[in-house]
Structures are given as structure tokens and as C-alpha cells.
Amino acid sequence: MTKFDVLPSHVWPRSATRATNGEVTIAGVSLADLAQEFGTPLFVIDEADFRSRCQDMAAAFGGGENVHYASKAFLTRKVANWVAEEGLSLDVASENELRLALAADFPAERITVHGNNKSDGFLHLCVEAQVGHVVLDNHDEIARLDAVAAELGQSQDVLVRVKPGVEAHTHEMIATAHEDQKFGFSLASGSAFQAAEEAIAANNIRLVGLHCHVGSQVFDAQGFNMAAERVLGLMEQIVTSQPAEVANLLTILDLGGGYGIAYTANDESLDVAAVAADLHEKVTKSAESLGLATPTVMVEPGRAIAGPATVTVYEVGAIKDVHISDNETRRYLAVDGGMSDNIRPALYGAEYDIRLVNRTSDAKLTNTRVVGAHCESGDILINAADLPADIHSGDLVALAATGAYCYAMASNYNMFGKPAVVSVRDGVVSPMLRRQTVSDFLALEA
Amino acid sequence: MTKFDVLPSHVWPRSATRATNGEVTIAGVSLADLAQEFGTPLFVIDEADFRSRCQDMAAAFGGGENVHYASKAFLTRKVANWVAEEGLSLDVASENELRLALAADFPAERITVHGNNKSDGFLHLCVEAQVGHVVLDNHDEIARLDAVAAELGQSQDVLVRVKPGVEAHTHEMIATAHEDQKFGFSLASGSAFQAAEEAIAANNIRLVGLHCHVGSQVFDAQGFNMAAERVLGLMEQIVTSQPAEVANLLTILDLGGGYGIAYTANDESLDVAAVAADLHEKVTKSAESLGLATPTVMVEPGRAIAGPATVTVYEVGAIKDVHISDNETRRYLAVDGGMSDNIRPALYGAEYDIRLVNRTSDAKLTNTRVVGAHCESGDILINAADLPADIHSGDLVALAATGAYCYAMASNYNMFGKPAVVSVRDGVVSPMLRRQTVSDFLALEA
Structure with missing residues (x-):
């Protein structure tokens, strides 16, 4: 494997690894298989990673009751259940976050508002x-x-x-x-x-x-x-x-x-x-x-628990080489999501780690900008990365550490439905949130 | 009326005016009444304004067929119908925008993709x-x-x-x-x-x-x-x-x-x-x-048609005066929406015009920052405005020119539901999009 093929373990979910066939797996489940089954873009959560960070925080701060998971990072009933099961408390910052926590039967006495x-x-x-x-x-x-x-x-x-x-x-x-x-x-x-x-x-x-x-x-x-x-x-x-x-x-x-x-x-x-x-x-x-x-x-903590547990899988689409000066070319690599599922690069200048996840590559690296599929030139996910030059349309890439403030801040810009979210644990896949479709938007119309 | 009470006509919808009782009306409908009926935050669209800008564009560019309304600014079936009725063409930039246009029976031959x-x-x-x-x-x-x-x-x-x-x-x-x-x-x-x-x-x-x-x-x-x-x-x-x-x-x-x-x-x-x-x-x-x-x-054109037609009405909540230097105070005025319904100030540094819409005020003006209700210090709608010092909790304010890229880029951050959208024309109110609730989020859960 080349250096690019090796997942930086302090960035990727704890169970993420590259299988012998070159595919990246999380909790033993191939991201390529998940993309096939649920489509892309897709958020994949390593449940054990999420839980282990709850445990680390609880151990460090003298017990789960002292650690309030910050819902705003990412919250569903399932997530609230994980937090409750790990003995943590919960921090909510809006009426609807509280309503969701209560809908998940999170113990109210462990909620801070x-x-x-x-x-x-x-x-x-x-x-x-x-x-x-x-x-x-x-x-x-x-x-x-x-x-x-x-x-x-x-x-x-x-x-x-x-x-x-x-x-x-x-x-x-x-x-x-x-x-x-x-x-x-x-x-x-x-x-x-x-x-x-x-x-x-x-x-x-x-x-x-x-x-x-x-x-x-x-x-x-x-x-x-x-x-x-x-x-x-x-x-x-x-x-x-x-x-x-x-x-x-x-x-x-x-x-x-x-x-x-x-x-x-x-x-x-x-x-x-x-x-x-x-x-x-x-x-x-x-x-x-x-x-x-x-x-x-x-x-x-919100990000420190939810962030590293999740990756976003995208399918590569259009690839374009642009001459940006006389002797400099930038490759634009477009994926099938973008600023709707991750506003953080555009909003905060946030940076992410990206890897090819359906295979390895020993091609030489080329200066690449990873962009989304939105009708906006500022729709950039990664401003500059050295990526293998042989990445082609149909390949799968993933951004790591997207568990906090990505789905939670997702929009429907250009009528993109919010992606599906699945969690994986010990080889078992559990759908958490289904993908939004045009029907969901039409359902809001009078 | 003070200068602050006067709506800048080149920013506000064409039918917006301040009634003799001090309330701002659009197409003859009081924003305060709309807030009462539909809750806040609320997007209110002046249908005649939207249509008149379609007409202006059609006249300027030799016919509606030459003018493609850019869906990405804001699209619903009703909006697609208005565009079709005014004889304009439509520009879509995603599969879902196309699907929505087709669901509205927009003539396909007038769609550019x-x-x-x-x-x-x-x-x-x-x-x-x-x-x-x-x-x-x-x-x-x-x-x-x-x-x-x-x-x-x-x-x-x-x-x-x-x-x-x-x-x-x-x-x-x-x-x-x-x-x-x-x-x-x-x-x-x-x-x-x-x-x-x-x-x-x-x-x-x-x-x-x-x-x-x-x-x-x-x-x-x-x-x-x-x-x-x-x-x-x-x-x-x-x-x-x-x-x-x-x-x-x-x-x-x-x-x-x-x-x-x-x-x-x-x-x-x-x-x-x-x-x-x-x-x-x-x-x-x-x-x-x-x-x-x-x-x-x-x-x-997208923004130039949809943008000026719409205002966002908010209810004022917490008000806080903060000493920012020895002899300088900034008032923080919080409203019940924020970066979830308008990301443009945070994303682009966009500026907006804000007015008190349920009454006039001759109070002296004070340096005010208008912030949202999200759990994020960057959740700022207006960085600095001179607003009447007597604005209090329960007052209604509105931001003008929010018809483009506000609802379209809205998120559910902090589990805020997207606001309701209503259109008004000749004194008649037509609900366009209902407010999202926690039930909508739960409906996505597996």
C-alpha cells in the first residue's frame, strides 16, 4: 500500500481498516457494499467508536453523569439511546432537541438545557x-x-x-x-x-x-x-x-x-x-x-464524541483539469454531494481527510480540489489535496470525521435530499436515517 | 414616522407599506396578523412583486422565453407555476430541481438544465x-x-x-x-x-x-x-x-x-x-x-426575481446589553430563527435591512447586533444596525430581500424546523410551505 492508502488512525473511525481486497471497511463492513446498498452520499457511523469515546470521556471526567453529550453535533433517537446506555448525560440547546431527546426516552434528570x-x-x-x-x-x-x-x-x-x-x-x-x-x-x-x-x-x-x-x-x-x-x-x-x-x-x-x-x-x-x-x-x-x-x-463534548465516528462516502463524478497558471494544473474532482451535506468547509474553512475507499491506488498524486455537485462555485469540500491521478468516475471516496455538524447542519440546497445515515457494529448494518427525496419537499407544500 | 419607520422601497417588496396603525403590510396583509396565524419565523412572499419582476425581465430581454428563472434561488410548485404563467423559462441545476419542475407541470421545452x-x-x-x-x-x-x-x-x-x-x-x-x-x-x-x-x-x-x-x-x-x-x-x-x-x-x-x-x-x-x-x-x-x-x-436571473419579493418575520426574544469597551455598549437582540433559516450572513458576510413591523417607534437608536437562537456564537443575522432602543421581547421584526438562497439553503441546525412560507396577493393569504416539526425528523428515522 502507498502512503495515501493508509488511513490516518487518529482521524478515521477506530474500526476503519483497509481490507486485503483494497476496500475500506468499518466494523468489518465494506464502504463499497454500503454505497451499493444505500446509495451515495452516505454517512456511515462506527457505533463502537462513538460508544468508546463516550467511555473515554466518562473515565476522564469521573463518570458519565458528568459528561453531557452536546446534541447539536448530531442527534437521533438511536444516538440518544447510545448516550443513555453509556451512562452519559445530555446537553440540548433547543426545544426540538429536547423534544427529540424525550421522544427517545432519554432520562430527563440527566438533561441540561x-x-x-x-x-x-x-x-x-x-x-x-x-x-x-x-x-x-x-x-x-x-x-x-x-x-x-x-x-x-x-x-x-x-x-x-x-x-x-x-x-x-x-x-x-x-x-x-x-x-x-x-x-x-x-x-x-x-x-x-x-x-x-x-x-x-x-x-x-x-x-x-x-x-x-x-x-x-x-x-x-x-x-x-x-x-x-x-x-x-x-x-x-x-x-x-x-x-x-x-x-x-x-x-x-x-x-x-x-x-x-x-x-x-x-x-x-x-x-x-x-x-x-x-x-x-x-x-x-x-x-x-x-x-x-x-x-x-x-x-x-459533542464533536469529540460524534465527530471521529463517522465518514461520508461519495461517488466520484466529473473530473476536470484546469490550467490555473502557465505551468500549473488543478484537477477538479466532483462528487455527488457537497455543501448541502457538509457546509463546514465553506462556512469555517474546515479541512478534511479524503481517501479512495473502493480500492487502493499506486498512481502518482496530483493536486486536486474536491468539489460538490451544487450550482455554486464556492461548493468546495477540500480545497487542495494530493490524490491519485487514476481516480475516475465511479470510484468511491470518503471524508473522515464528518460525524459532527455535517448532517446536523445539512441543507436541501439545489433540492438535494439529506443523505441516508447508517451505523455499523460488529459486521452488522443498521439504517439510522433514510435519504430524503423530492416527495419529502412536496409533502411540505400546501 | 421616523426615518427608521420608513421602509426603503428599493429593498422591500413593492407592495410593502406601513399602515396607519404602524404595522407593516404586504399586499394589504399585516405581517403581525400573519405572524399570529402562522407563527415565526415566517417567510412572506409578495406574489405580485415576484410576478412583476418576471415581467420586467421579460420586457427587458425581449420576451419571457429568453429569461430562465434560476430555480436554485427558491423553488416550489407554486413558484414554478408563477414562472410558467408569466411566460418565463426555467433553469434547473439538479435532478431534484428538475423533478420538482416536472411535478409542477412546467413545460419541459422551456427548461434549461x-x-x-x-x-x-x-x-x-x-x-x-x-x-x-x-x-x-x-x-x-x-x-x-x-x-x-x-x-x-x-x-x-x-x-x-x-x-x-x-x-x-x-x-x-x-x-x-x-x-x-x-x-x-x-x-x-x-x-x-x-x-x-x-x-x-x-x-x-x-x-x-x-x-x-x-x-x-x-x-x-x-x-x-x-x-x-x-x-x-x-x-x-x-x-x-x-x-x-x-x-x-x-x-x-x-x-x-x-x-x-x-x-x-x-x-x-x-x-x-x-x-x-x-x-x-x-x-x-x-x-x-x-x-x-x-x-x-x-x-x-434567480435572486433578481425571487429575492426582493420576500421578507422573514421574527419575534424578538432575549435582549442583552454588552460592554464591548470602556465607553461602548452593544445590544444583542435575539430572534427566534437565525443561521438555520438564513445562512448568508455567516457564509458570505451578507447584509440585510431590518425593521420593526408590528409598530413604529420614535425611541432613540442604539447599536444593535441581531442574533439567532442557535447554540453558536457565529449565529449572527445582522452584525451592526441602529435600532430603536425600545424594541422589546414580543416585538416583531422583519428582514427584507430574503426570497433567494434563504429558504433554499435552510438547514435544521439545532433541530429547528424550516419555517412556514406564505404568499400574499391583493389581501389574500396563500400558505405555500408548512413549518417542519420534530415529527418530520422522526419520520426519517429507521
Whole structure:
């Protein structure tokens, strides 16, 4: 096998391998066979990979109950079942995510609810369903949630989302902890302290912790640690200003998500255990120095669990060589999906690893741009990759690490139906989502 | 009324006005009433506006048959019916767009089919349905289409898509006429001439014209003229190399789409008649100087027809003032939609005009960022607008000129259902697309 034929193991699903016939298999199932049966584009999920990352996170963070899988990365009832079975908790960020989780019978007490703009109806559903925690995001919401809980005769546990002013190094579009953003209460301005006081003063909600989120695609504990230190400072301020029976409720430090994954062979991979250990050590020390009991650290990984488990299989179509300068040619290789099933390259400049999956190739490599089939020149999946020059129409290629924010952000641009999704485990194939067709679009018409 | 209360008429639908009670109406229907009945976010289409822009285009370009509405901007059966009734032609760019057009009984002979990666099945459907033109985009496709037509015992009229190497000034992501892109055959390299020869040599396809596309959001004829001149040069080359019976078939110069619209009050608006006149004059002169009969100029506007007809109505939710520097505050105003129903601000940096639509306001204006309800800090609809400081939760706002590439590119991120779409005309409301719910997502699950 050439270097190109070898799947970078830190990027591809854990069970992905190249069979002796040259085909790539996941959980022992050939991607070519799956393409044949379900068509392309096709999302293929390695169920064991997904579950193993749940287990890694649970082990690193002291138990699954401390790890909230971030639904927004990718959610179906089956996925919610996997998360529940692995003993993890769940983070939802919209009314419909909550509805789906409840439709999957996910234990409500293990659900944390986010959102910068929760409607009264959404808050009502939260309390009625008895979700574990609602994360308060603005002052109005405190009074509204209190009123809803009063109306339902219940008490709702809450966290206050704090903007600690820390920004982990990441792409600007997906950084979330600096002050100039829509989420949370400012620590610096005193707004977060005030929110905590309001929550404590409200009769039908119980403040049990603080939440913050430092960014996306983070690979070390530094950003988390800095944020944790600041948020613990706030916790100390709250604890010392309150009677013991209130202060003692404040036991959760939720540090949000943002754990990175490797998208390309050159990317580093996350050492979850090391980051978690570093983070726990710093939190323990910080709490100690502030005279606080060590809080329970909670986290909300989405991408780090769902991302690496999934690949997207495409069929190669049109191939075109374009002279881009006097002595330079770029090959345009078109596949049968594109920005409708993966908006991340166009939206964030995201990069992916691509491999030929129906065979190996020892052809020389050529500078290739992988594009989709949409009527838009910005419909680019991979800006520049060295791919074997003998790839031809009908070959199958796959992009790895497409499990998070690809299907979840998929559109129907150019009336492309969302692809089918199948999961594989121990040689067994389980359809998860069927492909959308024109009938689905027509069904919405009046 | 304050300046903010006045709708910029070159941005808003032609029938949009502010009623004496302060509410904005379209075709005499109050947006507040529509929000009440159909919920928010809600797309509201001014049917007469859409139709009038079809008429303007038809008048400017010598008849509706020369104007192909670009489906990708926004397509439903109802929209296809409007386009057909106004006598326009239709441009589709995917198999599903074609299927939808056929489901709407759009006359196949008035359909032009685009695509950089058409499958054999797609080509088969084109020939079988007897579409007017297939636009050839790569060499392989010529032989494949010829084979499909032979198999069906039919002859298929085609255009050859040419890259003239002209790039109209526009946002990089949506510029499409330079050489380094996926669409078309290079003029400079001789590839386009060769494609024309191949098409002419094929037994079951007839070359009837040439196609090019210079970009998006173009407001003057300059780019079109330069491209037209170059493509006419190619046409002359083909015509003089072929016998008269072949040369005489070559009568169409399709200059594609790209006609701009005003998104904000400061944007210029397109003078369709002036651009068309300028373009026709240059084409006539160029053809004359090359000794060619003046070709029929065809165009493919999508945004310029669908864009200005539609507004998106949102309900205001959480409002938050954030200190972004010592003496500067930014107001974050959250609405109940966001990047799921309008990805263009995040994807292209697109700007929009926003107005309060359930009432007027004479409150002082304050620096406001309009954000969505998604769990992502990049979920920004309007980066900076001066909005009345008294806007409160429960108010209704609307973004104008959202008829193109908003619903068409909508996602279900955070499991948001696609919004409902209604059209209004002469005081009558017609539901066009119902809102998606969690049930629609569950229906896809195996």
C-alpha cells in the first residue's frame, strides 16, 4: 500500500481498516457494499467508536453523569439511546432537541438545557419534563423560569452561564467566551454575580452551579483552566455572600464543550485523559486556595464524541483539469454531494481527510480540489489535496470525521435530499436515517 | 414616522407599506396578523412583486422565453407555476430541481438544465422529459448524453458552458467566471472549442448555443459585455469551421445569471432595462463586427426575481446589553430563527435591512447586533444596525430581500424546523410551505 492508502488512525473511525481486497471497511463492513446498498452520499457511523469515546470521556471526567453529550453535533433517537446506555448525560440547546431527546426516552434528570433565547413554551417544557438543569442565559429568563416553575408547582435546578472573558485559540467564528457575544452573563461587569443573586432569590429555582464555555476545537486545558479559575472566583464570591444552606447547593462547575478532534493527518489528536487530569488538578487547587469544596466538574463534548465516528462516502463524478497558471494544473474532482451535506468547509474553512475507499491506488498524486455537485462555485469540500491521478468516475471516496455538524447542519440546497445515515457494529448494518427525496419537499407544500 | 419607520422601497417588496396603525403590510396583509396565524419565523412572499419582476425581465430581454428563472434561488410548485404563467423559462441545476419542475407541470421545452456533475440517471431524465436545453459542462458528459439520447431515440439540444475568463466584481465566494473553478470549458485553452466540435460530431445532440456566467450581485453590463464579446468570438470560430446547416443552428448566447439586488438602504438597485439595453447593443455590435447574425440573448436571473419579493418575520426574544469597551455598549437582540433559516450572513458576510413591523417607534437608536437562537456564537443575522432602543421581547421584526438562497439553503441546525412560507396577493393569504416539526425528523428515522 502507498502512503495515501493508509488511513490516518487518529482521524478515521477506530474500526476503519483497509481490507486485503483494497476496500475500506468499518466494523468489518465494506464502504463499497454500503454505497451499493444505500446509495451515495452516505454517512456511515462506527457505533463502537462513538460508544468508546463516550467511555473515554466518562473515565476522564469521573463518570458519565458528568459528561453531557452536546446534541447539536448530531442527534437521533438511536444516538440518544447510545448516550443513555453509556451512562452519559445530555446537553440540548433547543426545544426540538429536547423534544427529540424525550421522544427517545432519554432520562430527563440527566438533561441540561441551553439556549440564548428560550421561549416561555420551551421553559415550560423543561420544567414539565423535569430536566436536570436549565442554564440561565439572561436576566429576564430568571424571572420567567421562576414563574413557569411556580405555575407548575415545581422547583427547577439551574446553572448560571458566565462569560469569563477567556477565549481559547480557535477559529473566530466559533469562539464563544470573550465578552462581545450573545451568550451568558459577564463576569467582569458584575452581571453574573447579580444573576446568581437573582436566581437564589427566586422561590422556584435552585442555583446549583455555574457554567462557562471557552471555544471550539481546543486541545489543551489552558483555556479551560483559566476560565475555571475565574468562574471559581465568582463561586467563592457567591458562597461567601450566602447562608450555608444556599452556598452548599452550589456544587457544579460546568466547563462546557470545545474538545477538539483531528480532521486531517497533520492535526494533533486530543488526549482526553491528560486534559481532564490537568483540569481537575487546577480546579482542585483553585478551589482549595479559595476555601471552596472541590466542585463537580461537568463537560459538554459533542464533536469529540460524534465527530471521529463517522465518514461520508461519495461517488466520484466529473473530473476536470484546469490550467490555473502557465505551468500549473488543478484537477477538479466532483462528487455527488457537497455543501448541502457538509457546509463546514465553506462556512469555517474546515479541512478534511479524503481517501479512495473502493480500492487502493499506486498512481502518482496530483493536486486536486474536491468539489460538490451544487450550482455554486464556492461548493468546495477540500480545497487542495494530493490524490491519485487514476481516480475516475465511479470510484468511491470518503471524508473522515464528518460525524459532527455535517448532517446536523445539512441543507436541501439545489433540492438535494439529506443523505441516508447508517451505523455499523460488529459486521452488522443498521439504517439510522433514510435519504430524503423530492416527495419529502412536496409533502411540505400546501 | 421616523426615518427608521420608513421602509426603503428599493429593498422591500413593492407592495410593502406601513399602515396607519404602524404595522407593516404586504399586499394589504399585516405581517403581525400573519405572524399570529402562522407563527415565526415566517417567510412572506409578495406574489405580485415576484410576478412583476418576471415581467420586467421579460420586457427587458425581449420576451419571457429568453429569461430562465434560476430555480436554485427558491423553488416550489407554486413558484414554478408563477414562472410558467408569466411566460418565463426555467433553469434547473439538479435532478431534484428538475423533478420538482416536472411535478409542477412546467413545460419541459422551456427548461434549461445545468450541473457540473450530472449523473447518467439525471441525463436520462432530461432527455426523456424532453427538456429544452442541457448545458454541457465537461467532455465526458458529451459522450454520455449522446449515448442516453441514442438509447431513447431522441435528439437533445445543448449549449456548451464556456469559461470566458471574466470575473465581475463581487464577493469571492460567489464569483464564477475565472478559470480556476469547477464549471464549464476554458475558452483560453481551446477546451470550449473542442467541446463544441465534439457536440457537433455527436449524432444525437444538437449544439444550439453557448453559455457563460460571470458572477453574482452584478449591477452593470460591463462584465456581461466583456464575456459576451469573448464568447461571440468563440461562436464565430465555430460557425466559420462548420457547414451552414450546422452553423445556422447556433443561435443562442446565454449569459447566465448574476443580476444584483439591493439588500440594504445604501445598496444601489438594478436597472434591468438599462443593463439589458446596454448588453443587447454590445452583443449586436460585436456580432456584426464578427459577421455573425445577432444571437438570441438568454439570461438566468434567480435572486433578481425571487429575492426582493420576500421578507422573514421574527419575534424578538432575549435582549442583552454588552460592554464591548470602556465607553461602548452593544445590544444583542435575539430572534427566534437565525443561521438555520438564513445562512448568508455567516457564509458570505451578507447584509440585510431590518425593521420593526408590528409598530413604529420614535425611541432613540442604539447599536444593535441581531442574533439567532442557535447554540453558536457565529449565529449572527445582522452584525451592526441602529435600532430603536425600545424594541422589546414580543416585538416583531422583519428582514427584507430574503426570497433567494434563504429558504433554499435552510438547514435544521439545532433541530429547528424550516419555517412556514406564505404568499400574499391583493389581501389574500396563500400558505405555500408548512413549518417542519420534530415529527418530520422522526419520520426519517429507521
